[in-house]
Amino acid sequence: MTAPLLALLDGSIVDVATPIVRADDLGVVRGDGVFDATLVRRGALRDADAHLDRLARSARLLALPQPDRDGYRRAIDALVAAWDWDAAPEAVARLVLTRGPEGGGPATAYVLLQALSASVIAERTSGVRVQLLDRGFDGEVVASMPWLLPGAKSLSYAINMAARRHALEHGADDVLFVAPSGRLLEGPTSTLVLDVDGELLTPEQDGILASITLEQLERDAPAAGLTVRHAPLVRDDLARARGGWLVSSGRLAAAITAIDGEPYPASPLHEALFRVLEVHA
Ligand code: PLP
Numbered sequence: 001m002t003a004p005l006l007a008l009l010d011g012s013i014v015d016v017a018t019p020i021v022r023a024d025d026l027g028v029v030r031g032d033g034v035f036d037a038t039l040v041r042r043g044a045l046r047d048a049d050a051h052l053d054r055l056a057r058s059a060r061l062l063a064l065p066q067p068d069r070d071g072y073r074r075a076i077d078a079l080v081a082a083w084d085w086d087a088a089p090e091a092v093a094r095l096v097l098t099r100g101p102e103g104g105g106p107a108t109a110y111v112l113l114q115a116l117s118a119s120v121i122a123e124r125t126s127g128v129r130v131q132l133l134d135r136g137f138d139g140e141v142v143a144s145m146p147w148l149l150p151g152a153k154s155l156s157y158a159i160n161m162a163a164r165r166h167a168l169e170h171g172a173d174d175v176l177f178v179a180p181s182g183r184l185l186e187g188p189t190s191t192l193v194l195d196v197d198g199e200l201l202t203p204e205q206d207g208i209l210a211s212i213t214l215e216q217l218e219r220d221a222p223a224a225g226l227t228v229r230h231a232p233l234v235r236d237d238l239a240r241a242r243g244g245w246l247v248s249s250g251r252l253a254a255a256i257t258a259i260d261g262e263p264y265p266a267s268p269l270h271e272a273l274f275r276v277l278e279v280h281a
Helices: 048-061 069-082 118-126 158-169 212-220 235-240 270-276
Strands: 005-008 033-041 090-098 108-115 128-134 174-178 191-196 199-203 228-231 243-248 252-259
Touching: 005 069, 033 048, 033 069, 048 069, 048 090, 048 212, 069 090, 069 108, 118 252, 128 158, 158 174, 174 252, 191 212, 191 235, 212 228, 212 243, 212 270, 243 270, 252 270
Parallel strands: 128 174, 128 252, 199 228
Antiparallel strands: 005 108, 033 090, 090 108, 191 199, 191 243, 243 252
16 A cells, blocks of 8 residues: 655655644634545646636635645645656545634645545446435525535535445445435535436536536537536436436546445446546446
8 A cells, every 4th residue: 555645835745644734723623624636647637727726716715815826736746756656556636725723824735645545446346335315405505605615625524424424334335415305416525427318417516516527527528429417406317317427536437336225227328438537447
């Protein structure tokens, strides 16, 4: 297992065991910060600009200082140069920005590079059993409540992680959040794509994270003869779909193989979608 690598925005590599965050950092004590994460494959970072743009958007939504783009690029370049790409050809880069110490002080910013875990890679092949969980709100309601940070990739992921644990305890691998109205939302760390009558449909992005993997799919799918469209998907659409996937920057895509314990069909578009997203099993 390749050890994680850590870089600061001046481009210096720091031992990951060295403390770089103060105990009173608001990112630690309040989850008050933002992050973004993307795949780096053999040194090539996927959609770097889109991830830096989203980090900046998230920071704006939390009224954090704007991220130092050049600094993040310096840190990424240093990590890419130091990583052993033969030992671990795929890694996830996490760009972190917190509000810094409670009493004031500079924002905390760093990039962490970690090998893509074997279990995540395996899910590209084996797929994921999904549990539907109520998220407690509707996307379009939350979209008008900026204090709930819709669309921000904040460090407050405890609910998302709790949902994932709940699914694991109940024999599933992952979660699809559903609104009280029955609208389908997103996974705790992923976006839903369904094959409905040969068209790739994904929930409207009200109140959920704008996925960069989805952006890539929308951009590149037409050349492969696939169409992608946002639609107000509801629970019943799961039953009429020919199959579906959870997509995200690290795992890229995993087919949904079961929903709430019931086997789910494999879409005839599976291989085409994997080709478009360049998913390596
Ligand atoms: N939705 C949530 C809540 C996420 O955390 C993520 C990714 O981590 C996604 C969707 C998928 O976004 P992306 O494709 O940009 O990784």
